[in-house]
Every structure is written in structure tokens, then in C-alpha cells.
Amino acid sequence: MTAVLALEDGTVFHGRSIGARGNTTGEVVFNTAMTGYQEILTDPSYTKQIVTLTYPHIGNTGTNPEDLEAAMVFAAGLVIRDLPAMYSSWRASESLESFLERGKLVAIADIDTRKLTRILREKGALAGCIMTGEKADPDAAIHAARRFPGLKGMDLAKAVSTRRIYQWNEGTNWGAEIGPKPRPGQRLHVVAYDFGIKRNILRSLADKGCRMTVVPAQTPAQTVLDLAPDGIFLSNGPGDPAPCSYAIEAIQQFLRTDIPIYGICLGHQLLALASGATAIKMKFGHHGANHPVLDISSGKVLISSQNHGFAIDEASLGPNLRTTHRSLFDGSLQGIERTDRPAFGFQGHPEASPGPHDVRLGFGRFIKLMHERIDRLSQGRGRGNADNGAHDSRRAAEG
Numbered sequence: 001m002t003a004v005l006a007l008e009d010g011t012v013f014h015g016r017s018i019g020a021r022g023n024t025t026g027e028v029v030f031n032t033a034m035t036g037y038q039e040i041l042t043d044p045s046y047t048k049q050i051v052t053l054t055y056p057h058i059g060n061t062g063t064n065p066e067d068l069e070a071a072m073v074f075a076a077g078l079v080i081r082d083l084p085a086m087y088s089s090w091r092a093s094e095s096l097e098s099f100l101e102r103g104k105l106v107a108i109a110d111i112d113t114r115k116l117t118r119i120l121r122e123k124g125a126l127a128g129c130i131m132t133g134e135k136a137d138p139d140a141a142i143h144a145a146r147r148f149p150g151l152k153g154m155d156l157a158k159a160v161s162t163r164r165i166y167q168w169n170e171g172t173n174w175g176a177e178i179g180p181k182p183r184p185g186q187r188l189h190v191v192a193y194d195f196g197i198k199r200n201i202l203r204s205l206a207d208k209g210c211r212m213t214v215v216p217a218q219t220p221a222q223t224v225l226d227l228a229p230d231g232i233f234l235s236n237g238p239g240d241p242a243p244c245s246y247a248i249e250a251i252q253q254f255l256r257t258d259i260p261i262y263g264i265c266l267g268h269q270l271l272a273l274a275s276g277a278t279a280i281k282m283k284f285g286h287h288g289a290n291h292p293v294l295d296i297s298s299g300k301v302l303i304s305s306q307n308h309g310f311a312i313d314e315a316s317l318g319p320n321l322r323t324t325h326r327s328l329f330d331g332s333l334q335g336i337e338r339t340d341r342p343a344f345g346f347q348g349h350p351e352a353s354p355g356p357h358d359v360r361l362g363f364g365r366f367i368k369l370m371h372e373r374i375d376r377l378s379q380g381r382g383r384g385n386a387d388n389g390a391h392d393s394r395r396a397a398e399g
């Protein structure tokens, strides 16, 4: 079946439908990762985004149930160059085509993705529409693309978040290879805000000996403090961070305590906003698995996985925030830490999935901060368990 992809600037591409039938609109972005199409499509941060994969052969290794980052497909659409006629992997249980149909994802192949990417690089991310079927009308598709309102100002975190609180204990199948190891007999309790959380973040924390309580995006701060967390995690997620006032207010309350806070991607942006900084929409964002990032304190370069269209404006950081990482592609802000609290954030993806593991060190830093706080509390009171700490935090939050 044929399909068309139209952009808001009037460009039309003709291709072949390889997924669900129908129409889809969203912001068209390009991702340069050579692997990980399944993780990308199920990453909730891609909500309302049509993903173009620049690697030309997509689908070679089929799909499997283990590589899902969430229970369903979240991307709004998929654009690729070539779908191989056959797939092959010892882990595969299904073809990409059948996965797309089952996931109700509209997708188009046989597109000149190099030309499309050049347009997006020059003009910035554009709204687009994919329409499938012989009757798909390019003018109607352009019109639909132009009606897409854009992601700026869109609060999507609360729309994709879990509706109920749940526990998570499952680790990765490769284990925690670097950084501090769990202390024998001590399990750290992390309350993780789900703004669109990827499973591999939960797995990475479980590898480090954490038990996780995952809470909905709009959970009030006091409900979280009542769970007596050793640390609070702020997840990745779709959309613009600025309208997520419920999260920003909760984080401001946590920042009155001494509980360690770690934010990834949207969570990092929300931590910065809660500290008084501002976010900007990037031209075409960062979406890939080979982005070099400078760790300012060590001078080391970390190769990172990235997926964001907003960034924190470094010029807006107040004295309570310090820059820890910068992108070596465009100099944009990649990492922050609070100067007065055990709280830090990273713009890229320490959990990879897909991508390199250089930035996994961030999980170790979070564990270290939680251990340090537990030690401080046990020294201060002559008693040593995390619950004592939670009582202290609660008092601090009230004061």
C-alpha cells in the first residue's frame, strides 16, 4: 500500500505503508542511532513525534518482548529508508512490520531520509503528517501537518504517566557493571516520578540494589515524603517541561529537604525549572546514540544517548545551580547540580537503551548520595535506618 509524508513547509514524500493504516500527525524529528528502533518507538518521550531513523536499514533484527521501554508504542509515526524483506536474530519473536501493525503505528518506508534530515536540520523540527492508502491526498496531508499545534507549551507528562502507584524490582539482564555496589542487607528505597519513564531506568536502579516505588506525575510532594524515600528520581518524559507546574511545585518542596534527587532528561529540566532556571525549544534537538558530552569536572568526554527537543538555557542558571556537563556538538547544557543540595540532573540518557553506557556513572552518584545521607543520619542519631531520615526530611519540608 502506498503512503505519503507531508511537512508543514509543503514538502511531500511518496513511499510505502509498512505499519497500521490511517493518518498520523506530529513533530517530525530525526534520530541517528544505528540500533534500537524498538526502544525508540516505545520510549514515551516520543509522544506526538514522528521519528525518522537515518540509519538506512531498519527492522533487520525483528522485535522481541524484552527490548520494550514501555508496555506500548508511544511514537506518533515512523519514517525509514528500507525495511529488509527478512529479519534475523536469536532474540526475535516478531517482524517489525507486524509489531507496527499490532502497535497501531502508522509508518512509511522507501523515503529519502537523507533529504528529509537535511530539511529538518536546516529548518528545524517541522510538523508533519503520514497518510496511508491509494487515496491519500498530499494537499490534505500538508493541511493536517499545518494544523499540528507544536510541542511548545504542551504538557504531555501527566497524559502518559501511570495512573496508579506500583513497585519495581527487576534489574537488567547484564547487571550493574560500574560504580558503587549495593551494600549487603541494605536496599535503598527510591520513589520514582513517572513522567513517561523508560523501563531501563528502573532496571538500572534495581541493579544498584534499589527498590522502586513508581508514582504518577501529579503525586503531591507530601504523599512521596510519607513513603519515606532514601532518594527521589525524576524521569524522562514527553512534551514541554514548562507547563508541568504540579511537578515543579513538588520538586521545590523536596528541595527543602536533604533527600537526594536525580533527574534525567525531562526530570533534569524540571529540577532546573524548580531551581529558577528556564527552558528553551531547540532547533531540531538531540536524538541519537553517539553524542559527545564533556564532563566539566574531570575533563572526560562521555559518549551518550540523547532524545530531547527542549534544553535548559545555561544563561538562566542562578547561584543555586552549577553546570556539570555540556554538549560537544552544540555547546548546550547537558548536566547540572544544585550547589546547596544533593540534587543533580542529566539531559541525556544514562540508561542508554539504545546507546552507550558511559553515562551510567550517574546512577552510581545517586547511590553514593543516598548512602552518604543514611550515614549522616545514623551518625547524628546513633541509629541507622532510612526511616529515621524520612522523618527528618518531613520536618524539613514542613519548616
Ligand SMILES: NC(=O)CC[C@H](N)C(=O)O
Pocket: 045, 235, 236, 237, 238, 239, 240, 241, 264, 265, 266, 267, 307, 308, 309, 310, 311
Ligand atoms: N527524553 C526526554 O525526557 C525529553 C524531554 C523533553 N520532552 C524534551 O523533548 O526535551
